[in-house]
Amino acid sequence: MSIMRAAYASRFDADDPLAALVVGERPEPTHPDPDWVTVEVRASSLNHHDLWSLRGVGLAADRLPMILGCDAAGVDPDGNEVVVFPVVPDPADPRGLSLLSEHHPGTLAERVAVPRANLVPKPAGMSFVEAACLPTAWLTAYRMLTTRGRLADGGSVLVQGAGGGVATAAVVLAVALGKRVYATSRDPAKRERIAALGATAVAPGARLPERVDVVIETVGAATFDHSLKSAAPGARIVVSGATAGHEPTVNLRRVFAMQLEILGSTMGTAAELAELLDLCVARGIRPVIDGVHGFSRVDEAFARLHSGGIFGKVVLDHTT
Numbered sequence: 001m002s003i004m005r006a007a008y009a010s011r012f013d014a015d016d017p018l019a020a021l022v023v024g025e026r027p028e029p030t031h032p033d034p035d036w037v038t039v040e041v042r043a044s045s046l047n048h049h050d051l052w053s054l055r056g057v058g059l060a061a062d063r064l065p066m067i068l069g070c071d072a073a074g075v076d077p078d079g080n081e082v083v084v085f086p087v088v089p090d091p092a093d094p095r096g097l098s099l100l101s102e103h104h105p106g107t108l109a110e111r112v113a114v115p116r117a118n119l120v121p122k123p124a125g126m127s128f129v130e131a132a133c134l135p136t137a138w139l140t141a142y143r144m145l146t147t148r149g150r151l152a153d154g155g156s157v158l159v160q161g162a163g164g165g166v167a168t169a170a171v172v173l174a175v176a177l178g179k180r181v182y183a184t185s186r187d188p189a190k191r192e193r194i195a196a197l198g199a200t201a202v203a204p205g206a207r208l209p210e211r212v213d214v215v216i217e218t219v220g221a222a223t224f225d226h227s228l229k230s231a232a233p234g235a236r237i238v239v240s241g242a243t244a245g246h247e248p249t250v251n252l253r254r255v256f257a258m259q260l261e262i263l264g265s266t267m268g269t270a271a272e273l274a275e276l277l278d279l280c281v282a283r284g285i286r287p288v289i290d291g292v293h294g295f296s297r298v299d300e301a302f303a304r305l306h307s308g309g310i311f312g313k314v315v316l317d318h319t320t
């Protein structure tokens, strides 16, 4: 059995997820289905999902050890440069879907096996490092703004916790789509960086100059009340994460009186990923990158994500 280097969860640690991370050797990916192919990973990026997995959220103990990672860009067996769409069939449920690293080994490895249908051409002008940012956080932000948030019908957006991968993506995409964008961050230095992206940066909880049409919510309990208060009549509050707690207090009176829509959103489709790539190429959009770490420094990259101090995506360059 041949082996490859990989970053994987060996166990769960709810309090100290970094302690459950192992960088070592795992078997090469194989898949019995002839429609699956193996991609040589050139770059990957981390998501909060990887920390949840190390904590034991969304990953069952009987699937350990599990190679982490949802995002990758690399080269397919025919030599094509590709971006990997990370939503794959759920082997436990024929009608269900899962993310790479939930049932099938993830992308934080030399190679990853995926259905051929999950390969999206990497735009020629985009580096592997840039492309590896897009499949989870950027796709999630794109779907939240467009399909779920129906931003085309609105003029303004609020993005909560703007340092995160999804949040920075939402800021950049909403600015590129010509909307008025407000974003909160607890960190004054991050607020400066948000302003440089073209958004109006405010402290968490601050009153906005206007009520917004769409709210992008990935923080959860710490910001949800502010999201409700900032929403214009008929606004969409789109939720895809709850980093700071998933059981906020919700003022239902405000929900019905303002006729608000609270919408869940998860990932996106392969077609939406292709649309996102086209948009990035057409508008010259480049992902916001917190830092690029060599694969041999994967533990350092995880520590950076875990610190909460990030601004944009934490990327792994698999060629170093």
Ligand SMILES: NC(=O)c1ccc[n+]([C@@H]2O[C@H](COP(=O)([O-])OP(=O)(O)OC[C@H]3O[C@@H](n4cnc5c(N)ncnc54)[C@H](OP(=O)(O)O)[C@@H]3O)[C@@H](O)[C@H]2O)c1
Residues within 6 Å of the ligand: 046, 047, 048, 049, 052, 136, 137, 140, 160, 161, 162, 163, 164, 165, 166, 167, 184, 185, 186, 187, 190, 204, 218, 219, 222, 223, 240, 241, 242, 243, 244, 265, 266, 267, 305, 308, 309, 310
């Ligand atoms: N459903 C899906 O398909 C999907 C896809 C991607 C992500 N997600 C979820 O979305 C969330 C965001 O993920 P991510 O990878 O983009 O980044 P992340 O690491 O969760 O985001 C970090 C940001 O969250 C904000 N934050 C964290 N704790 C906070 C607190 N107590 N109060 C206020 N803000 C806080 C911070 O903003 P500031 O420091 O700027 O204040 C920080 O920059 C995660 O929960 C993730 O699981 C879901």
